[in-house]
Amino acid sequence: MSKAKPIFWRDARMPYVELRLVSDGREVCYAPHSHAQWSIGAITGGISTFCYRDDRCQVGAGDLVLLNPDWVHACNPIDDQPWSYYMLYIDTEWLAVLRYQLGVLDEPVWEDIGTAIISEHQFYLGYCQMASCLLSSQIDLKEKQAAVIDFISSLMEALAGRCIQPAQQIPSVLLNLAAYLDENAAEEVLLEDMCLRSGYSAGHLIRTFKQHFNLTPHAYQINRRIQRGQRELKRGRPIADVALAEGFTDQPHFQRVFKKLVAATPNQYRQSLLSNEVKAADHK
Template identity: 40%
Template sequence: MSSISHFWRDPALPFIEARGVADGRKVCYARHSHEGFSIGAITAGCSTYFDGQRWHEVETGTVVMMNPGVVHACNPIADQPWSYLMLYVDMPWLRGLGFEPLARTLSTSTGLYQALTGLYEQLIDSQLHSEHKRAAAEAFFSQLRAQVEAAPALAGQGNERLERAACYIRQHCTEPLKLEDIGEAAGLSTSYLIRAFKQHYGMTPHGYLLDHRVRYARAQLRQGRLIAEVAHEAGFADQAHLQRAFKHHLAATPGHYRSAQ
């Protein structure tokens, strides 16, 4: 995995993380989400991209954008080669620049593609100082904010009981949870909860629970904590269970992710 996939992090820039994948045929994602904002570029070949609403076929030069919490996936087409890069960015840092979630989920702008790949190359360049990288990231996201319109407010469009179920899962994701517990907290029958939750969030309550456990584990692994410790604390049965879920949701093993430089 490490020969085709590389994570980059810098302790001096904790608000941003990068990933480059040289051979996307080896990397498959289940539907998942991120706590922060994600933006990526297809650097060769083509793939499928689920933006939370529909599937797209994307190709070299396409930029994909995922707002926080939006369920998405990007996967190979048959055995066609493709490669891509991704940036994962914390929303509190972005909001400090005046940046908000975006209305668009993809772009074929050559200028945006070149700016994004240019930022990625600067971030992973070990010869550049962290402050240079910070300035480059600030410039890019300030420009992105000016180029792409913000998403409209979603007030009043949600289902209050489903939101209550999702909130309960997020708050208790590291604890043993039964479907009946979630339904009781939300005031919903389990049959309705399963059907309506998947329709609203793009994944089942169990999938949503695993997604948030993986998010929790990812944050702990970034701090260099032991995988077995994190697996237990995140609510997984054992390290092997974390391994399976982590690879399913992030197309990387916990060890590969933890060891990023």
């Protein structure tokens, strides 16, 4: 039986938000990864395993999962059982300003949210209504903007006071190394060079970096490459050009890694539903 492809909705007039719809997730398996955006997903059918940093649990239909930017996670099907979900990606700067305007933050600077799972039906229902609005070609831009702001505002107000501080201070040498990997994500940074830059031995560097970032330095850099690749694909750049610009040996290499972390091919991701209507009610 063929399995449904993931669907992505985006609109250049709402650059701060992107929606993903998976109606049959049995082939949707992720390696541990993170997003540059704050993300919120709704499980619309079945169950899956949710790994979030060091925690692991099951989530099922009716649950919402909340993902802080740069927090490593993976959500995968159980025993090839059908499951379906929406995932909304929201620009963190836009959301920080909204939270500030709502009085949730003292300044418009991002703070991580401590809640990872919400099971209240009112928020699940509101999420699905918002998603249906975005996916419909019969609804105009202003109504879609209002739907996103109304739902996210009510959720942020409900989560007020649940901001969290980092569990432990990340050593400045590792922050500097991570910043260097961000700036040079498309370059081949050797482990020996990372050791010289940090002053750590190879084994200590890998263990300590993973302890703080939940990824090895190499996996961290690959994750950044894919995030940058997603950004360029949304801008309409050819896949082959993106692959080479982001440091992959060729397009097939880029496609393999992209599918491993995004659970979609670059071509599937680049396509969107700006002009096509999806009957979202079928996926509730």
